[in-house]
Amino acid sequence: MSARLESLPTEDTPEAVLHRVFGHAGFRGRQAEIVAHVMAGGSGLVLMPTGGGKSLCFQVPALCRPGLGVVVSPLIALMEDQVAALRQQGIAAAALHSDLPEEEAREVKRDLARGATKLLYISPERLTLDGTLDFLARRPLALFAIDEAHCVSQWGHHFRPEYRGLGLLAERFPTVPRLALTATADPRTVEDIRAQLGLTESPVFRGGFDRPNIFITAAPREQERAQLRAFIKQASDGTGAGIVYCGTRAKTEQTADWLRADGHDALCFHAGLPPEAKRDAHRRFARGDAVIMAATIAFGMGIDRPDVRWVAHLDLPRSPESWYQEIGRAGRDGLPARALLLYGAGDIALARHRIAESPATEEQKRIERARLDAMVSIAESPTCRRRILLRCFGEDAPERCGACDACLTPPHLFDGTIAAQKLLSAVLRTGRRFGLGHLVDILRGRTTDKVAQFGHDRLPTFGVGKDLSETAWRGVARQLVALGALDVAVENHGELVPTDAAKPILKGEQRVMLRAETLVAAAPRDRARATQPAMAGDPLFEALRAWRKQEAEEQGVPAYVIFHNETLAAIAERRPQDAEELAMVAGVGRSKLERYAEDVLDIIHRHG
Known part of the structure; x- marks a missing residue:
């Protein structure tokens, strides 16, 4: 069905355009203020x-101002x-982008x-080419919009060097x-964006970063597949999609394989795939199928699908900004969604080593270490995770959000100083040459072949940790890595190595409060049911x-560009009997009414 495309008359008010074109009754939050500012030329x-x-x-x-609106976007899929x-x-x-066939570009x-x-x-x-800028300079322009503006900043988590050239827009136009x-x-990135784009004298409109509809859970990665299986069972609604973020390309393929073996419609996506395979995977995801995408962060910006019901991370993200952007792909329709973060001590150590060995400046390394430490704090927090996350963006939040596992089931803290001393002592007495599994065997008094081979059953630390389970000892080790008292020799075989921060703990000069270990903290069953769309299972909604x-x-085209799920749910609930009633449903603008009213009303009448 071809579209009847039009340029709206410029005398239309923003409110009229919002209602007639987009089908919304009114602006939300600060939208009206922002629109008025731009309408006035700001x-x-x-x-x-x-x-x-x-x-x-x-x-x-x-659409309201005279001239052409130019939107800068970093991804072809997002633009399309x-x-x-x-x-x-x-x-x-x-x-207009590099992948456009020449004939289409000419058109x-x-x-x-x-x-x-x-x-x-x-x-x-494409925009910053001299020919494009000269072409635009000869035409009336309504505005420039720089989407995904964090790409401008060297401190942004998706820095794109080509975005730096956009500063010339202020000079040319x-x-x-x-x-x-x-x-x-975060605040540093905000100021860099303003400086690079010549916006230091222009206002910043903050709409708040909180996404209260996303329930956040974080847990140690102990039984990865079992933990993810349980999460998917609880978070999925059977109609929406899910995303599993993995730290490596190989892991995305392995995860997609075992999810398919479990009976899920699972795909993988990473930068190393052939272009056609990436396009096919993106197309399947955008089409609206109930699929699971196992992906690296290459599957990032441009995910506009509104009914992603959950996002899981199987490895620790490098910063709160990255994590927030990735979990923000869930629940764009405003309905309840869930996010799961699984992580291990090795993730933390590997990230620290990568920062230390990177060619970045010392200032950049310092900032990256601070961001990583903030991410670790969120993962290990015994208190509200959302509160710590929002602080990273300079935003205050209540002490309890009520929508994260730490608020729902606060973890038990205990004085872990003695446990920490026992583990650190075992590391030192074995010559800093062994991984955690062997150290736990020593602490729990297990006479394995390896323990006997090295004579570690004769150490003073042999058997002194029988009071804690293996899971608990792994938690002690991971939290000591998070505190910076232990490091993991990721370049070798994962040996545990004490740092200078271990000295005051061993001497009894520093108290160590640790979190008692539990596996995945699950939301209550009634909350899990709340993630179901309001009309899921209703015959009219499904039709x-x-x-x-x-x-x-x-x-x-992607299914959601026809109608969002929330619009279909509203139609199924109200059951409009004619085009006039259908036009009153949010999300049904004039063009969609002309295109689809006959089909939609026919389906309603057949299910009357």
Whole structure:
């Protein structure tokens, strides 16, 4: 079904465009304030959580102001999905990037030259070419929007060197509003974005980073597959998707393999796959199927699918910013979602070693160590994890969020000073040459062949730790690594090595409070059921989803650009009897009403 594309009359008010084009009754949060600022010709930086409605902050004024709206985007898949969504709403949108076939690129340029395009999505490399800038300089421009603006900053977790060139927009187009937008930026990154884009005199619109609909759980990685299986069983709703982030390419493939063996529709995604395999995996995920994507962070920005119900990490992320961006891909529709973080002492040690051995400057290394320490603090925290996470973005939060495992089931703390001394002593008495498994055997008094071979059954530390389980000793070791008192020789065979921070503990000068070990802290069953979409299982809702899937496949677009799940759920609940009633449902704008009213009303009548 082809779209009737149009450029809206510029006399339309933002409120009228919001309702008629996007089908929303009103703006949310700070959207109205931001839109009014841009409408008046102002520039600025928008910090708003994933799913908070950043796109409307530039799409609405771009449609209302005279001229072309130019949106800088870092990923081709992201551009294509957003253009497809806008075309569904009847907007003359186009994308210009390196993967576009030459004939299609010429057609886009012809439409731009004759003023037939209202919103242009473009890659930073393409935009900063002299020819592109000269071309734009000869045309009226509504605004520039720099999406995923953290890519501008060298401190950002997805720094893109090509984004640094966007600073010239302020010089070449001083009268055109520039709006930078991101969901993840700590205070240092915020200031770097403003400096690089010439926005130091422009306001920062903070919409808050909290995503209270995402329930956060973190746990030691003890039985990885069993822990992930239990999490998926609890978090999945049978209709949405899930993402498993892995630290290596090989692990994504292995994880997808065993998930498929378990009966899941699982895919893998990493930068080493052939381009066609990556496109196919992304297409399957975006299509709306209930799939699980096992991926590295290469499967990152541009994941606009709103019904991702859960995100799991099988390895420790390198910073709170990375973690926040990745878990933020869950629950974009505002419905309950879940995030699981599994981690081990080796993750922490490996990350520290990578920072130490990187060619970065000492200042960069210091900042990266601080970010890693903040991530470790979140993982090991005996108190609200969300509170610590939000502090990383300069945001205060209540002491208890009520939506993380540490708040729901606060861990038990105990004085672990003696346990820490026993483990550190065992490390020293065995010559700093052994891994944790062997040390636990010594502490628990197990006379294994290896213990006997080295005569470690004659050490004073042999058998002094029988009071703690093997799991508990692993927890002591991991928490000592997190505290910096132990290191792991990741370049060898994982031997434990004391650091200078171990000395005051061994001397009894420093008290060590440790968390009692438990396996995955599960949310209560009623919360797990709360992740189910309100209409899941309803015959009309399922019929609408089936129609949407078929329609999306015929058009070759992601299912969510037809209608979001929440829109289908509202339709199924209200059961509108005519086009006028259907137009009152949030998410049904004029273009979609013209396209789909007949089909949707027919399905409703057949299920009456």
